[in-house]
Amino acid sequence: MLHDLALITPQLILLIAALFTLVADPFLPIDASRKFWGLFGAGMSALAVVACAVLWKYGPFEMHTPAFSYHLSASGHALFFTALVSMCAMITHMSSPEYLVEQKSHYGEYYALLHFATFGMAVMVSAESLLTLFIGLEIMSMSIYVLVAFKRTSQASVEAGLKYFVMGSVASAFLLYGIAFLFGLSGGTSFIEIQRALLAPKPGQDLWLGLAVVLTGGAFLFKVAAVPLHMWTPDVYEGAPTPITGFMSSAVKASAFGSFLKFLYAGLSGPAMASLHLPLGQVLGLFAVLTMTVGNILALTQRSIKRMLAYSAVAHAGYLLLGTIATIDDPTLGAPFLAPTGAVPFYLVGYALASLAGFAALSSLGKNGEELTTEGHLAGLSKRHPIAALALTVSVLSLAGVPPTLGFFGKLQILRDVLAVENGKYLPHVIILVLNSVVSAYYYLKIPVAMYMRPDSKANRQYVREPSLTWAMALPALALLALGIMPGRAMSWASRSEQAIRAGTESANVAHSYAVVKGGGSAKPVAAVALEKPVAAAPVR
Amino acid sequence: MTGEQIMFYLLGGGAVLASAAMLLPPMGRSPIHSAISLIVSFFFLAGLYALLSAHMLSVLQIIVYAGAVMVLFTFVIMLLNLNADELQESRITPGRIAAGILALFVFGKLATAIQLTTAGAQSVDLSDPGFANFGSVPEVGRMMYTTFLVPFELVSVLLLVAAVGAVVLAKRSMKYVDRPLPPPAGYEHPAPSDDEGGHDAHAHGGGH
Known part of the structure; x- marks a missing residue:
C-alpha cells in the first residue's frame, strides 16, 4: 500500500495543493492572495515535475508498474505525461495572477480548480483501467468547464463555458458508453484484462468491439478537437481567460493525446481488433488530413489572434493524429509495431511549450477588464514590451516549424515516422502535411510582422508589472530554443514514454501465452504473471 | 414460462x-x-x-x-x-429523421450483437451457494474498498470539483474588490504622460 502511494506521489502533490488552496484561501487577505497563490501553484506544480523526475530516475520500478489493483501506474508513459501537464500548469499559474487582476476576476478558487484540472490529467494519463481514465477525464473536464467560464462578468466567457460543458458532456457520455461495451466484452476495466479478453475471439465480439471503437474514438476525437468535432474550439478558446486558453491548448491536448495513445495501443490492439478488419490507420489518416486542412484554412481568415491560434490548435491536432498512425501502425492488420520513436509525445512537448509562451504573451495584452488581442493591438509590441514580442515570435516560429526551434524537430520526427510506415504507404498524407505547414506559415508570420514592422499606436499601451508573467513567457520560449538546439534528450524521454506503453502491452500478451502454456488462464494468475515477469524494456536510444 | x-x-x-x-x-x-x-x-x-x-x-x-x-x-x-408558447410543437425535420434512422441502426446492431453473444451462453444458477453474496450490500462495499478503492476515492474528488465549480459559477453577485496590483519596486514607467491605463493603475497602486 505504501509502495503504491509512493508511485502516485506526483498526483498526490497536485491534489494536496488543490485542497490546501481551497481551504486556506478564505483566510488570506486579498492582496496576499493575489501575490501568493500564483507562486504557490507554480511551486507545487514544479514539485510534481520533480517527483516525476525522481520516480523516472530512481524508482525501483519496471517500465510498467501498476498500482492499486491495476487502476494507476507509474510507467514511463504516465510519468512523462504527468510531468508535461504539471509543467504546463506551472507556467499557467505564473501567467495567471496579473491577467486575473487586470480582468477583475481574481478569486482563489481559480488556482484550486487549476490544480484539480492538472490532477485529473495526471490521473487520466496514469490510468491502467478505463474506469480511472474516465474519472480522471471527468475531473479534468469539470474543472476546465468552470475555468473557461471564470470571467463571470464577460458574456463571451460564460457562453464559452456553457458551450464546452454541453458538448463535452455529450462526448463523455459517448466515451462511457464505449467503455461499457468494452467492459461487457472483457468482464474487466483494466487494460490488461481487456487485452486478455481480446486475445480470443468470441461470438458477437466484432459487433461489440466495433461499437466500442466508434464511440470511444469519437469521444477522443472531440477532446483533441479533430474535424468534424472541432466546432467548439474557436468559441471556447476565444471566450476563455487567456492563460486558460494556453492551458487548454497545451495540457488538455497533451493529456488527451497521451491517453488516446495508451488507449489505442493498450486497449484496442491484438487479434480481436485484427479480425474486425477496420483500417484504423486509414481512418485516422483521413481525420488527420481533414483536421489539418480545415484548421489551417479557417485560421487564415481570423482577425483575433486567440481565435486564429484556436484554429491553429485544430491544425496541430491533425498533425498529431497523423503521428499517431506511425505509433500504432495498424495493429488491426496484425502488423508488428514500429520501433516507438515517440513522435507524438515529442511533438506534444514542442507544441505545449509554444502554446504556453504564446498565450502567456497574449495574457499581458489587456487592461481594465478588456482583452486586446486582435492583430491591430499587436502593432509595435516590440517597442512596448520586447520580451512579450520575442516570446510570441519564438512561439509562432515553433508552431510554424522553423528550424532552430523545437517545433521543427517535432514535425520532422512525425514526417519521418509516418513515411517509414510500410515504405511510404502514407506518402500523400505527408505531402498534405507539408503543404499545410506552408499555408500556416502565412498566418503565423503575420504576428511578428505586426509586432516588429507596424508602428506603435498610443491606444494600445499597457505594461507588465508582475515578474512572474514575464518569466511565464520567457521560460517556455527559452526552452523551445534550448531543446531546439539540443533535441536529443527530449527525444529519448519521449521514446521511453512510448516504449513503456509497448512494454505494458507486450507483457500482457507474453503473460497470456505463458499462462496458456502452463495451463492457467483465469484472471488472477495472468495478472500475477504479468507482474512477476515484465518484458525487459528495449534500451533507451 | x-x-x-x-x-x-x-x-x-x-x-x-x-x-x-x-x-x-x-x-x-x-x-x-x-x-x-x-x-x-x-x-x-x-x-x-x-x-x-x-x-x-x-x-x-x-x-x-x-x-x-x-x-x-x-x-x-x-x-x-x-x-x-415556449414549448414548441415538435416537428419532423430532416435532422430528426436522420437521427431516428441512426438510432434504429444502432438498435439493430445491438440486438444482433446480443443475439450472437447469448446464443450458446449457459445460464448461471444464482441459487448456488457460491453466489450467496452476489449483488448484496456487503459484497458491493467490499469491492468498493478493495479492488475499486482508487476510482471510489477519485469520484469523491470529482464531486468536490463539481461542488466548487457550481459555487464559483453561481455566486455571480459576489462583490469584487478591485485593487490593481502595485508596480514592482524599481519598475520604471515607460511613458507616464500618455499611458492612461498604466497611469490609472499606478495611482491606485500608490494608495496602499
Whole structure:
C-alpha cells in the first residue's frame, strides 16, 4: 500500500495543493492572495515535475508498474505525461495572477480548480483501467468547464463555458458508453484484462468491439478537437481567460493525446481488433488530413489572434493524429509495431511549450477588464514590451516549424515516422502535411510582422508589472530554443514514454501465452504473471 | 414460462411503456408529466435489477434516481416554469429523421450483437451457494474498498470539483474588490504622460 502511494506521489502533490488552496484561501487577505497563490501553484506544480523526475530516475520500478489493483501506474508513459501537464500548469499559474487582476476576476478558487484540472490529467494519463481514465477525464473536464467560464462578468466567457460543458458532456457520455461495451466484452476495466479478453475471439465480439471503437474514438476525437468535432474550439478558446486558453491548448491536448495513445495501443490492439478488419490507420489518416486542412484554412481568415491560434490548435491536432498512425501502425492488420520513436509525445512537448509562451504573451495584452488581442493591438509590441514580442515570435516560429526551434524537430520526427510506415504507404498524407505547414506559415508570420514592422499606436499601451508573467513567457520560449538546439534528450524521454506503453502491452500478451502454456488462464494468475515477469524494456536510444 | 420470465416481461414492458409515455403526446407534451413518466420507468428498471440479483443497485436506483435526481429535475422544471408558447410543437425535420434512422441502426446492431453473444451462453444458477453474496450490500462495499478503492476515492474528488465549480459559477453577485496590483519596486514607467491605463493603475497602486 505504501509502495503504491509512493508511485502516485506526483498526483498526490497536485491534489494536496488543490485542497490546501481551497481551504486556506478564505483566510488570506486579498492582496496576499493575489501575490501568493500564483507562486504557490507554480511551486507545487514544479514539485510534481520533480517527483516525476525522481520516480523516472530512481524508482525501483519496471517500465510498467501498476498500482492499486491495476487502476494507476507509474510507467514511463504516465510519468512523462504527468510531468508535461504539471509543467504546463506551472507556467499557467505564473501567467495567471496579473491577467486575473487586470480582468477583475481574481478569486482563489481559480488556482484550486487549476490544480484539480492538472490532477485529473495526471490521473487520466496514469490510468491502467478505463474506469480511472474516465474519472480522471471527468475531473479534468469539470474543472476546465468552470475555468473557461471564470470571467463571470464577460458574456463571451460564460457562453464559452456553457458551450464546452454541453458538448463535452455529450462526448463523455459517448466515451462511457464505449467503455461499457468494452467492459461487457472483457468482464474487466483494466487494460490488461481487456487485452486478455481480446486475445480470443468470441461470438458477437466484432459487433461489440466495433461499437466500442466508434464511440470511444469519437469521444477522443472531440477532446483533441479533430474535424468534424472541432466546432467548439474557436468559441471556447476565444471566450476563455487567456492563460486558460494556453492551458487548454497545451495540457488538455497533451493529456488527451497521451491517453488516446495508451488507449489505442493498450486497449484496442491484438487479434480481436485484427479480425474486425477496420483500417484504423486509414481512418485516422483521413481525420488527420481533414483536421489539418480545415484548421489551417479557417485560421487564415481570423482577425483575433486567440481565435486564429484556436484554429491553429485544430491544425496541430491533425498533425498529431497523423503521428499517431506511425505509433500504432495498424495493429488491426496484425502488423508488428514500429520501433516507438515517440513522435507524438515529442511533438506534444514542442507544441505545449509554444502554446504556453504564446498565450502567456497574449495574457499581458489587456487592461481594465478588456482583452486586446486582435492583430491591430499587436502593432509595435516590440517597442512596448520586447520580451512579450520575442516570446510570441519564438512561439509562432515553433508552431510554424522553423528550424532552430523545437517545433521543427517535432514535425520532422512525425514526417519521418509516418513515411517509414510500410515504405511510404502514407506518402500523400505527408505531402498534405507539408503543404499545410506552408499555408500556416502565412498566418503565423503575420504576428511578428505586426509586432516588429507596424508602428506603435498610443491606444494600445499597457505594461507588465508582475515578474512572474514575464518569466511565464520567457521560460517556455527559452526552452523551445534550448531543446531546439539540443533535441536529443527530449527525444529519448519521449521514446521511453512510448516504449513503456509497448512494454505494458507486450507483457500482457507474453503473460497470456505463458499462462496458456502452463495451463492457467483465469484472471488472477495472468495478472500475477504479468507482474512477476515484465518484458525487459528495449534500451533507451 | 417460469415466474421469473413473467416478471421480466411485466417489468420490461412497463419500463418501455413508461419511456414511450415520457416522449410521446399526450404525456410528453408537459415537462412535468414527462418527468413523472421517467420516475415510473426508473421504478420498473429497479425491479429488473432486483430480478438480476442486484439488490443494492435496485435500491440505489430508487433512492438516487427516482428520489434525488428526479426531485432535482422537477425543481428545475418548476423553476423554469415554461408556458405553452415556449414549448414548441415538435416537428419532423430532416435532422430528426436522420437521427431516428441512426438510432434504429444502432438498435439493430445491438440486438444482433446480443443475439450472437447469448446464443450458446449457459445460464448461471444464482441459487448456488457460491453466489450467496452476489449483488448484496456487503459484497458491493467490499469491492468498493478493495479492488475499486482508487476510482471510489477519485469520484469523491470529482464531486468536490463539481461542488466548487457550481459555487464559483453561481455566486455571480459576489462583490469584487478591485485593487490593481502595485508596480514592482524599481519598475520604471515607460511613458507616464500618455499611458492612461498604466497611469490609472499606478495611482491606485500608490494608495496602499
